[in-house]
Amino acid sequence: MDESNRDLALVGAGYWGKNLARNFRDLGSLHTLCDTNPEILQSYREGYEGVQLVTDYDRVLSNPDIRKIAIAAPAALHFRLAAAAIKAGKDVFVEKPICLDLAEGESLVQLAKNQDRILMVGHLLHYHPCIQKLKELIADGSIGKLHYITSNRLNLGKFRREENALWSFAPHDISVILGLAGNTSPDSVACHGGHYLTANVADTTLTVLNFQSGLQAHVYVSWLNPFKEQKLTVVGSNGMAVFDDTKPWDEKLILFEQYLTWEHGYIPTPNRKKATAINVIQNEPLKEECQHFLTCCNDRRLPQTDGLEGMRVLNVLQAAQQSLDSKGHVVSINGKSIHLSxxxxxxxxxxxxxxxxxxxxxxxxxxxxxxxxxxxxxxxxxxxxxxxxxxxxxxxxxxxxxxxxxxxxxxxxxxxxxxxxxxxxxxxxxxxxxxxxxxxxxxxxxxxxxxxxxxxxxxxxxxxxxxxxxxxxxxxxxxxxxxxxxxxxxxxxxxxxxxxxxxxxxxxxxxxxxxxxxxxxxxxxxxxxxxxxxxxxx
Known part of the structure; x- marks a missing residue:
């Protein structure tokens, strides 16, 4: 292994961080693991030989051998940790969401631009081969004009008390929907939800996104559901595609072509043809995402999910939260700003x-x-x-x-x-x-x-x-x-x-x-x- 390639520190090595640690290690870039919990660091003694284990973030920032920092800490810490890393001259990968406040997000994007640093947000689904194939189906006209998108992300747990299901589950789905919509933001957002386990922490939310093109998207998330479901359905004028991430690989992405006919030219009639399974090369999405970050850092090019993409998602999340707080009132979005009129x-x-x-x-x-x-x-x-x-x-x-x-x-x-x-x-x-x-x-x-x-x-x-x-x-x-x-x-x-x-x-x-x-x-x-x-x- 070329030791000069080991120049990345991972900050936050717990629940999700362990997956990033494994992939960055396998890609030969992991230099340091940083976590405030010594017991978590001790769990990396085997299989991570040669990787430094530290509890002090300042040691990471001051180490000249570390040129890249990946952040998998709680969302409330994202802004402070990412800003400190960029100011220290490091390229930064930060897990979703980019942060919890639009003004802080704008500050991060501007800081990265001023310092000529790479800033990438961990919106994992963009790097899933099935989502990439789905984008191709939309681009080549197989689905036609987009009518609506539904996304369900349901499970029993993991229950949280510091953030609600909207912020915990929905960022990935919102990010993908914005990408499928041509990297555009919706005109308006409405969100309803309910809290049952912890006061004022929504366990389930339903968010509706309305786009200028007429496209509408529904994002339903819940950690209070008896079964696991991760399903994205895209309905267009020519076809319907379903991405079900709980299915075996060769069944994850299916396409319903010509799902209806028009009798007498004006009466829509279902055409119940069997769906076609779409052949997709199998690769681990997280590994693809980690490799993309390393490549962007080395080639000095913008990531697919850069800071601006993270800001678009954050904009929608904040609008959805405002709507949730106001009992589902529609929140309009104009550019970067949010208005509740x-x-x-x-x-x-x-x-x-x-x-x-x-x-x-x-x-x-x-x-x-x-x-x-x-x-x-x-x-x-x-x-x-x-x-x-x-x-x-x-x-x-x-x-x-x-x-x-x-x-x-x-x-x-x-x-x-x-x-x-x-x-x-x-x-x-x-x-x-x-x-x-x-x-x-x-x-x-x-x-x-x-x-x-x-x-x-x-x-x-x-x-x-x-x-x-x-x-x-x-x-x-x-x-x-x-x-x-x-x-x-x-x-x-x-x-x-x-x-x-x-x-x-x-x-x-x-x-x-x-x-x-x-x-x-x-x-x-x-x-x-x-x-x-x-x-x-x-």
Whole structure:
């Protein structure tokens, strides 16, 4: 083996990474495996002799012998890991999706262009010989004008809690559909789904893509299905093709030719001819994908699934997620941008009162008998429950949820993603008297990002509630609360620490200690009485 060809590091060697590791090893390019879990690395002791095993990503970035990096880490880490690799002068392969945010995706594409680096996204089905043959059938007219495409990706598991079935299963299918449609994006997207195992994590989704040409595509994904199905059906004016990836190789791709006739020239009649199995040379798609990346790096040419292709898929995914969040409203897509037009406007219930001058962000919902005063500023995607009152001098960030019967008085600020439980109470003066006007004595109260204020708790004015702090139900808080602190009782006392995910952390109240959130992998470092949060590194 030519050691000079071993210049690729794989970041993330677990569930899917092991497949990439095997293929890059067999192709003679694997130099280093990087994973934060030492036990995973230990499993590579046999069969990967000569491959370096490291837990520190910085060692990968600083190694001049590594010129290519493949990333198979959790999707939330894709942007940070890929950007660091490109800045370090490495060519990058990143598993789907390219990242979770359009702006970050655009930044990655531009960064790769500025640094003259290869950026490829792992949309595996493009490299499947059957999909490549299907593209040929469309190109040579065997299928005719495309009418519609359906894609089913179903299974029992793998269940996830950090991302829904749309983001976990659908990227491959959406990528292929965009490719079959001539590398064009749909005009609009609608998505419906349901969550049954984990709150707000959809276990099943049905996404509809509408293209300017009249083509329509349906993508149905679920990890809550009794059997496995991976089937793509393409229906055109001349033929219908079915790609079933669960079938034996010689049955995976079949073609129904001339599936109907027109009686009297205008009555469509089924022509139930037997399907023809299409002969396709058998190659492992993942190996083809890995080889394509290596070839593009060596020849300095754009991959078939480059960063821009990844952006098109991400654009559709984000539109589908917006539609899912808005109960299936149609989301229009124009170029790179996503628009939700009238469906994205605030929803104000007919019994609610919103005074002139109030600023309410897109997709915010104001429910029964709520009252928003004219000077209030409310961000996007908030929810104001029944009987909520918002004062004039109130600032509320985005994605804030205020449950029923809560009054947010003047001089109170709620940052993004604050949760106010039912009937919790804010005050704005220390010593109110009905006979005295004390508006000039209002105290400022600040609730920082991600904090939770439990049902029936009381927040005495003039204090700051720290980021991601958690106030227990019925507590009375009369002093500043540190970030991530768990407070209960009357008066409230700290009894522990909470993660950003909402799980109690195994840490003492004071001292020096570290722990990890079991749900997100975030590390929390306690130094005396202050918490620092560190996202996981592969």
């Amino acid at each position: 009238e469906e994205k406007a605030p929803v104000i219930h007919s019994t609610a009162i919103v005074d002139d001058g109030a600023k309410i962000g897109e997709s915010t919902r104001v429910w029964h008998f709520a009252h928003v005063c004219g000077g209030a500023e409310i961000g996007k995607e908030c929810s104001l429950g029944q009987n909520v009152f918002i004062g004039n001098k109130v600032q509320i960030g985005s994605r804030v949820k205020i449950q029923n019967n809560v009054s947010v008085y003047d001089e109170i600020t709620l940052e993004d993603e604050v949760f106010c439980g039912p009937s919790m109470v804010f005050t704005n003066v220390y010593n109110p008297r009905s006979a005295l006007n004390r508006k000039a004595e209002y105290k400022k109260t600040w609730v920082k990002k991600g904090a939770t204020l439990g049902a029936n708790c009381t927040i005495v004015c003039g204090i700051t509630i720290g980021q991601n702090a958690f106030i227990g139900a019925g507590a009375v808080v009369n002093k500043d609360v540190p970030d991530y602190a768990l407070m209960v009782g009357v008066p409230a006392k700290q009894i522990g620490w909470m993660s950003a995910h909402g799980e109690q952390l195994n840490l003492p109240l004071t001292g020096n200690s570290e722990t990890t959130c079991p749900h997100t992998g975030d590390r929390y470092k306690l130094t005396e009485n202050t918490i620092e949060r560190h996202p996981p590194t592969p």
